[in-house]
Every structure is written in structure tokens, then in C-alpha cells.
Amino acid sequence: xxxxxxxxxxxxxxxxxxxxxxxxxxxxxxxxxxxxxxxxxxxxxxxxxxxxxxxxxxxxxxxxxxxxxxxxxxxxxxxxxxxxxxxxxxxxxxxxxxxxxxxxxxxxxxxxxxxxxxxxxxxxxxxxxxxxxxxxxxxxxxxxxxxxxxxxxxxxxxxxxxxxxxxxxxxxxxxxxxxxxxxxxxxxxxxxxxxxxxxxxxxxxxxxxxxxxxxxxxxxxxxxxxxxxxxxxxxxxxxxxxxxxxxxxxxxxxxxxxxxxxxxxxxxxx
Amino acid sequence: xxxxxxxxxxxxxxxxxxxxxxxxxxxxxxxxxxxxxxxxxxxxxxxxxxxxxxxxxxxxxxxxxxxxxxxxxxxxxxxxxxxxxxxxxxxxxxxxxxxxxxxxxxxxxxxxxxxxxxxxxxxxxxxxxxxxxxxxxxxxxxxxxxxxxxxxxxxxxxxxxxxxxxxxxxxxxxxxxxxxxxxxxxxxxxxxxxxxxxxxxxxxxxxxxxxxxxxxxxxxxxxxxxxxxxxxx
Numbered sequence: 001x002x003x004x005x006x007x008x009x010x011x012x013x014x015x016x017x018x019x020x021x022x023x024x025x026x027x028x029x030x031x032x033x034x035x036x037x038x039x040x041x042x043x044x045x046x047x048x049x050x051x052x053x054x055x056x057x058x059x060x061x062x063x064x065x066x067x068x069x070x071x072x073x074x075x076x077x078x079x080x081x082x083x084x085x086x087x088x089x090x091x092x093x094x095x096x097x098x099x100x101x102x103x104x105x106x107x108x109x110x111x112x113x114x115x116x117x118x119x120x121x122x123x124x125x126x127x128x129x130x131x132x133x134x135x136x137x138x139x140x141x142x143x144x145x146x147x148x149x150x151x152x153x154x155x156x157x158x159x160x161x162x163x164x165x166x167x168x169x170x171x172x173x174x175x176x177x178x179x180x181x182x183x184x185x186x187x188x189x190x191x192x193x194x195x196x197x198x199x200x201x202x203x204x205x206x207x208x209x210x211x212x213x214x215x216x217x218x219x220x221x222x223x224x225x226x227x228x229x230x231x232x233x234x235x236x237x238x239x240x241x242x243x244x245x246x247x248x249x250x251x252x253x254x255x256x257x258x259x260x261x262x263x264x265x266x267x268x269x270x
Numbered sequence: 271x272x273x274x275x276x277x278x279x280x281x282x283x284x285x286x287x288x289x290x291x292x293x294x295x296x297x298x299x300x301x302x303x304x305x306x307x308x309x310x311x312x313x314x315x316x317x318x319x320x321x322x323x324x325x326x327x328x329x330x331x332x333x334x335x336x337x338x339x340x341x342x343x344x345x346x347x348x349x350x351x352x353x354x355x356x357x358x359x360x361x362x363x364x365x366x367x368x369x370x371x372x373x374x375x376x377x378x379x380x381x382x383x384x385x386x387x388x389x390x391x392x393x394x395x396x397x398x399x400x401x402x403x404x405x406x407x408x409x410x411x412x413x414x415x416x417x418x419x420x421x422x423x424x425x426x427x428x429x430x431x432x433x434x435x436x437x438x439x440x441x442x443x444x445x446x447x448x449x450x451x452x453x454x455x456x457x458x459x460x461x462x463x464x465x466x467x468x469x470x471x472x473x474x475x476x477x478x479x480x481x482x483x484x485x486x487x488x489x490x491x492x493x494x495x496x497x498x499x500x501x502x503x
Binding site for chain 2: 172
């Protein structure tokens with residue numbers, strides 16, 4: 001086992017994937033707790049499709065995808081929030097509106113542009129080879145910023161997630177927090193998309209929370225367990241994909257599915 | 271000593287006005303029941319006082335009280351079901367109006383949270399999961415949280431909703447005790463029009479968003495009786 005890990009870590013691209021993956025796994029799990037409990041977990045799915053569109057357009061325009069995709073996803077998350085507050089378009093409809101449109105724009109951009117070599121599969125399903133040193137630096141900086149915000153404002157985030165009216169009544173700037181959380185979610189989705197792909201990144205947000213909620217019943221336990229499960233499943237998926245030569249993103253999601261089923265069964269037996 | 275002066279307040283949603291031109295004062299140590307039929311504007315008024323809804327006109331003036339230092343107890347059914355949170359986590363969140371950028375609660379705040387749980391006779395539930403509790407116990411937890419947020423004014427939004435008779439009476443007694451012994455003013459919204467349950471000193475009765483009555487409870491009961499007799503005659 002040790003020799004296998006040593007062999008894996010001798011590759012620079014795996015080292016980069018490991019660092020980015022651990023950071024994204026922790027941040028996605030923390031965001032996931034909030035989003036699952038607020039019944040808005042599909043926003044991650046919607047934003048990942050928007051990020052796909054942005055990556056495709058950026059590639060066609062010759063821009064650095066991550067620099068283009070982060071602001072586009074952030075802007076979209078604000079639009080989704082704004083539209084959700086509009087009584088005529090509910091939250092899930094707003095997400096579907098942006099999700100399908102962005103996917104279509106991305107595919108159109110790639111298909112009508114000649115002479116640009118775009119690996120759609122890498123965008124849709126992720127590629128461990130695609131993490132470059134720049135992605136690593138951006139992921140570390142933004143990931144740590146997300147983590148710091150979550151730790152400093154942990155109690156505020158809890159209060160807003162549990163009971164928005166009460167939080168507002170004691171003077172918490174609920175709309176501001178909601179906006180910051182949307183920004184953080186956009187960042188996490190874009191950072192994780194290169195690794196897991198547009199179609200699978202939302203699982204990193206949703207699975208760890210659902211898994212830990214099977215066994216733990218208070219907020220702090222659920223938060224810690226989600227982050228732990230997420231990192232463990234990421235490492236397990238990464239190693240398994242190396243050993244069995246399977247797609248990394250899909251293997252990580254399968255590891256998460258396995259953890260969920262195991263905890264669900266444990267909860268039933270208890 | 272007055273805590274809140276509501277002056278010519280109108281509240282609503284979009285172009286629709288729910289509370290119209292309402293004025294009244296909440297004094298320290300008052301226990302006011304806000305009564306009225308469904309849709310009369312009781313909860314909208316609470317939202318207006320708490321700053322959750324901007325006035326269409328008029329204003330709410332806070333005297334000797336910070337606007338964010340009101341202990342609000344929302345309707346229990348608005349809480350997300352199966353939310354993983356312990357009773358102590360929820361109770362402590364009442365202190366967030368005093369936490370600012372500090373990422374932890376002080377030992378004093380933790381002690382006071384436990385004291386508030388003890389005051390409501392639920393100190394044994396501190397580490398229990400909120401979603402495992404009965405309706406009456408949940409209401410007490412939300413009341414304990416509200417007590418952490420204030421020492422001056424509680425706003426209770428239909429606290430007896432979905433409670434059995436015994437839990438309802440117990441909650442009313444607790445609210446009365448907090449008012450009488452701990453000198454906390456209480457604004458309690460209720461649609462429980464049974465006059466035996468009108469436990470406050472004063473009644474603010476709303477009808478179609480307008481003030482129908484504001485004054486001592488005994489006078490309100492008398493007015494209701496005389497209105498009923500007049501109606502039957």
C-alpha cells in the first residue's frame with residue numbers, strides 16, 4: 001500500500017490533483033451542509049453547467065478558462081438569487097433556466113468554431129491531467145479564503161441556515177451572507193469542475209452532507225463529518241482510479257455513493 | 271418607561287397594505303396580546319416591529335431598546351424539519367447579536383444559555399437533537415433562544431400553535447413568569463380568542479389591519495361581551 005502511494009505521489013500531476021482535491025472536497029462539503037439544509041442543493045448543479053458553458057466560451061475565445069468561469073459563475077449565482085426572490089420564477093426554475101442555457105451556449109460555441117481543439121469530455125467528466133500549476137495556486141488561495149470565512153462566521157452561518165427570520169431579527173445581514181455564500185459556491189464549483197467535471201461536481205456538494213446526516217444529529221458533528229467523509233472519499237476515489245485505471249471523477253462519486261449507502265445501512269441497523 | 275412607539279404604521283407586500291395606520295406604545299413590563307382573525311395583520315405587524323418588513327408609511331421608534339435586542343420566537347412550523355442541531359446550539363445562537371466578529375461564544379454566554387434552559391425546565395435537553403423533541407419542547411427551546419437575545423422584550427408569534435392544552439398552558443405560564451418575575455415585556459400574537467387565555471395586561475385587537483381595540487384586557491373582555499349582546503339583540 002505504501003509503495004503504491006509513493007509511486008502515485010511521484011507524479012507531479014497527482015500531487016497537484018491531491019492538493020486541489022482535498023481543498024475542494026473540504027470546501028464543497030461545508031457548502032453542501034448549508035445548501036442541502038437550505039433545500040438549495042441544485043444550485044451547485046446549475047452553476048456547474050454554467051461553468052461548463054463559460055469554460056467552453058473561454059477556450060473558444062482563447063482566454064484562460066478559470067479566470068473567465070469564476071466571474072461568470074459568480075454573476076450567474078447573483079442572478080439566480082435575484083430571480084428566486086421574484087415570486088414569478090421559483091428557485092429551481094431559475095436554476096434550470098440558467099443551467100440549460102449555459103450548457104447550450106457552451107456546446108454551440110464549441111461546435112460553430114473551427115480550428116479549436118476542445119476536449120468536451122474533460123469538461124463534462126473532469127480530468128486529473130488538466131490541473132496545472134496555476135490552478136493549484138488559485139485553488140489554494142481561494143479555498144483557504146472560503147475555509148477562513150466559514151470558520152470565522154460559523155455561528156452566523158448556522159443561525160441563518162436554521163432560521164432566517166430570527167437571524168434577521170437580531171440584525172444579521174442575511175442578504176449579504178446569502179450573497180457571499182453564493183460567491184463561495186461558484187468558486188468551489190469552478191475549482192472542482194476541472195477535477196470532477198461539470199456533470200459530477202455537484203455530487204461533491206450533496207453526498208457528504210447526506211452521508212453524515214445519516215449518523216450525526218447536531219450541526220457541528222454534521223459539518224465535521226461531512227468534511228472528513230468528503231476528503232476520505234476523494235482520496236479513496238483517487239487511489240482506486242489509479243489502481244483500476246478508471247475515470248477519476250466517476251470513481252470519487254462512486255466512493256461517495258458507497259459511503260452514503262454504508263452510513264444509511266448503519267443508521268437503519270442502529 | 272416606553273420601549274417601542276409605533277406611529278401611524280402601515281405595512282404590506284407590494285401594493286397591498288395589510289396593516290393600516292396603526293399607533294400604539296409598548297412600555298417596559300407590559301404584557302400585550304395581539305389578537306385578531308387570520309389575515310388581520312398580526313404577524314405582519316410583528317415583522318414590521320422586528321425590521322423584517324419595511325414600513326409603507328409611519329415608523330417604529332425604539333426607546334431604551336436596541337432594535338436588534340428583541341427576543342423573537344417565530345412560529346415553530348417555519349423551522350426546517352429534521353434540521354441537525356442540538357438544543358444548546360440553537361439556544362446559543364440567540365447571542366449572535368452580541369458576537370460581532372468573535373468566532374466563539376464566551377463562557378459567560380454558555381452559562382447564561384444553560385441558565386435560560388433551566389429557567390424553562392429543559393436543561394436536561396441541552397444535548398438533544400431539536401428534531402427529536404415534542405412540539406411543546408421545541409417551543410421552549412425557541413423561547414430560550416429568544417431569551418438569550420434580549421433582557422427587555424420578547425415577541426412571541428403564535429406560540430401555542432399546534433400545542434395540546436397542557437403544553438399551551440405551560441407555555442403561557444412561563445411567558446407570564448418571565449414578565450412578572452424577570453420584568454421582560456412580552457408582545458404575544460395569538461389567534462386563541464378564548465378570553466380565559468388572554469393572559470396579558472393589555473390587548474391590541476386588529477381587524478382588517480386596523481386597530482379595533484387597545485387597552486386593558488378586562489376592558490376588552492367587557493367590550494367583546496357587550497358587542498356580542500348587542501349583536502344578538
